[in-house]
Amino acid sequence: MSKSDLHKIQLFSRISQETLAILETALRRKSFSKGSAILWEKDPCRYIYFLISGEVEVYLLAPNGREQVLERMGAGEAFNLVPAFKHTLNNHANVRAATVVELFEMNKDDFTDLLERLPEFSLAVADYMARRLAKMVNLVEDLSLLSVRQRIASFLIKQADTPTGRWTQDEMARRLGTVRDMVGRVLRQFEDEGFIRFEHHQILLVDRETMQKIALGEK
Amino acid sequence: MSDLELPKINQKKCIACGACVEACPNQVLELVEEVLSFVRPQDCTYCALCEESCPQGAISCSYEIGWA
Numbered sequence: 001m002s003k004s005d006l007h008k009i010q011l012f013s014r015i016s017q018e019t020l021a022i023l024e025t026a027l028r029r030k031s032f033s034k035g036s037a038i039l040w041e042k043d044p045c046r047y048i049y050f051l052i053s054g055e056v057e058v059y060l061l062a063p064n065g066r067e068q069v070l071e072r073m074g075a076g077e078a079f080n081l082v083p084a085f086k087h088t089l090n091n092h093a094n095v096r097a098a099t100v101v102e103l104f105e106m107n108k109d110d111f112t113d114l115l116e117r118l119p120e121f122s123l124a125v126a127d128y129m130a131r132r133l134a135k136m137v138n139l140v141e142d143l144s145l146l147s148v149r150q151r152i153a154s155f156l157i158k159q160a161d162t163p164t165g166r167w168t169q170d171e172m173a174r175r176l177g178t179v180r181d182m183v184g185r186v187l188r189q190f191e192d193e194g195f196i197r198f199e200h201h202q203i204l205l206v207d208r209e210t211m212q213k214i215a216l217g218e219k
Numbered sequence: 220m221s222d223l224e225l226p227k228i229n230q231k232k233c234i235a236c237g238a239c240v241e242a243c244p245n246q247v248l249e250l251v252e253e254v255l256s257f258v259r260p261q262d263c264t265y266c267a268l269c270e271e272s273c274p275q276g277a278i279s280c281s282y283e284i285g286w287a
Contacts, residue, residue, distance in 0.1 A: 159284035166281035169270065184271050197287055200265045201224045201280070204287035 005029075009050045009104070010076045011128045019120045026110040032097040041094045045083035047105040051075050054101035055165060058093050059174065069174040070139065072098060072164055081129060084108050099165075143177050146217070151176045152186045153214035156196070160205050190214075225263055226270060228255055232277035242272035 006012055006027075012020060027050070032038055038049065038056060051073060058079060059069045070093060073079060083091055089108070106114075115122045142151055155176055159167070167175075169183045176183070187203070190196040195211060197204045205211055213219040235253045245262040248255060248269060255277075257263070267280040 156284055160286050163284060166283055168279040168281045169267070170276060170279060171281075180276065181271070184267070198266070198282075201282055203282045203284045205285070206287045208286070 005052050005104075008052055008076050009078065011050065011078050011124050015120055015124055019118050022118065023106075023114060023121060026106050026114060027104040028106075030103055030105055032101040032103075034097055034099050034101075036097050038095040038097060038101070038103075039080060039091050041092065042090050045080060045086075045089045045091050045108050047107060048078065048080050048084055048111045049095075050078045050104040050106070052102040052104060054103075055098040056095050056101060057098045058095050060093055067174045068177055069171070071135070072175065074164055078128060081125065081132075084111050146215075148176065148178045148182055149186050149189075150215050150217050151178070152183060152190075153211050156203065156205055157208070157211050157215060166201070223260060223263075224265055225257055225260055226265065226267070226278050226280045229277045229279070230254065232275045233273075234275055234277075236274065238272040238274060239269035239278055242268045244268065 006020060006024065012023065015023070029052075032054075039047075041060065053075050055072055055074050056079065057069050058071045058073065059067050061067055079095060080091060083089055115125065142154065146154065152172070155172065169187070170180045173180045173183045187196065191198060195206055195214070197206060210219065233255050235250055235255060237250055239255065240248045240250060244266065245259065245264065247257055247259045247263045249258045250256070251258070265280060270278045270280050
């Protein structure tokens with residue numbers, strides 16, 4: 001197993017070589033093709049995953065089939081940690097490969113065993129989960145308090161500042177808790193108002209101050 | 220167009236209804252023997268009207284997002 005791949009994982013970045021050598025024995029490398037399912041909501045939790053490369057989408061399905069994408073995660077992130085701590089042991093969400101994905105998987109029992117044996121690992125997991133929780137709080141805030149127009153503006157600013165790949169209108173809709181037509185309509189409005197510009201496969205934001213005002217509901 | 224970028228068509232979802240053919244302002248798309256095809260790809264401006272017109276969600280345009 002390549003040491004450099006281990007160092008790509010955020011959760012392992014500050015862990016000593018000694019502890020890393022123990023963790024390494026519990027990791028198994030796997031790859032997934034674009035679009036394939038990695039795990040399903042409500043299935044028993046069997047593995048924890050650490051993304052070496054590629055991107056995954058974490059999503060929930062409403063009874064009417066509508067998807068809510070909770071997060072798009074990239075290289076270095078870890079997922080399916082929460083159910084490993086619960087007695088019910090079921091996965092909380094669906095995860096699929098948004099691109100070709102390479103990851104490490106760790107058996108759930110090995111994970112809990114290593115948490116008990118390695119305080120350094122436990123602290124790294126707690127730190128990582130605290131940061132993930134803060135991100136989820138932001139998402140809940142966005143979905144519950146902001147209009148679709150505000151959500152789209154906020155999303156565009158975040159993507160322009162820290163791009164995480166290319167997005168279709170449908171992917172934006174699923175990420176923002178709305179439908180594709182609505183995203184298309186708001187993007188056209190922004191274009192007509194001169195706030196964004198379409199240049200072939202690029203959406204270019206013209207003015208940060210205006211977009212921030214829209215995101216805050218002031219425009 | 221020097222950097223030819225075309226919308227993606229999911230032929231499994233496409234029902235060959237022709238809505239996108241009607242919507243395209245540059246006649247880039249046509250149904251060729253009931254299969255949606257790019258007949259004038261060089262004229263595509265990636266305006267996404269085909270995507271917006273598709274009732275099946277069979278066409279998608281992906282974008283990079285950045286500052287002008």
